[in-house]
Amino acid sequence: MTMTFRDVSPEDAALQPIITGLFGEYEARYGDFFSRSAEEELTEWYLPPHGLFIVLEQAGELVAMGAYKPLDADTAELKRIWTRRDLRRQGLAFKVVAELERRALLAGYRKTYLTTGFRQPEAVRLYLSQGYEPQFDLSRDPEEYSQPPHDGRLRFTKVLGESIAPSQAAHAGEAG
Template sequence: MNLFYRDFLIRDWQSGDRTAAAEMIGSILAEYGLGWEPTGADRDVLHVEECYQSTGGEFWVVEQHGKLIGTAAYHPIQRGTNAVEIRKMYLRPIARRQGLGRFLLEQLEAAIAARGFEQIWIETVSILQEAVKLYESSGYQPASRVETERCDRVYVKFLVNPSL
């Protein structure tokens, strides 16, 4: 899968992306005063094949001029009904405020809907104000039962199956 948005390339994860993705996510977390948790909330970045690819999910990376500047992923979960969780949606500062985050979210939603899922769950933390605004303006509704220790907000969006 290769998608383009302006001069950004969005493509499927490759094992060679592991170090760059981990470093990027760690630096973005630090920007907001949050810690990198390689054995907790961020374990999935180090084990993409196990946590996403082998479970029916996808993990995408975003490049600009050959440099990894973002990630976005989802995988099926037991919460809800026929549900997935969007995770690891991060963009370096240079890629923000250009509509890329909204584009990524829309592309994730389209991929998720095409696979027949009915619910999308997202957990985040209040300090990530840009993410909170994006999710709320994209039709995600506040829910309860945050499962990730670092997070304090959970959202859900119910997809409508047009074939029904």
């Protein structure tokens, strides 16, 4: 079945079910560890020319999403990367991240930055498979990053335009 990307406004009513799913998952994994104030972040930061919000559609249904916003003049911060639960482990999140990177590069960004939570090992695997450099110690128990002085976020960076190793790409379908 054909899948297509579509640019959307972060305030598009059609996004509400998938946004609700995203924040419901955060709540199930973390309780109130992370503030729901992140929902309020869906603003003009995600609108062109500096930002972008995309959905991946299949048969008219939203199956995955992602966004970026400016972190600084050279860096796009990837956000809201999510795949519908019943469609995971098919490489959809990999496709979303790759499209966000492609579009960020076209928009003039040279680097990307993103964070994921300490209880999302599948996201860590996804970002590592796409050539992201962890800004934390992979050998530590991720739960340690939920304790001060840490804030629970696992940070990654990537220089755009660098290709990933074939061994990394081969494992990309394992997450997302």
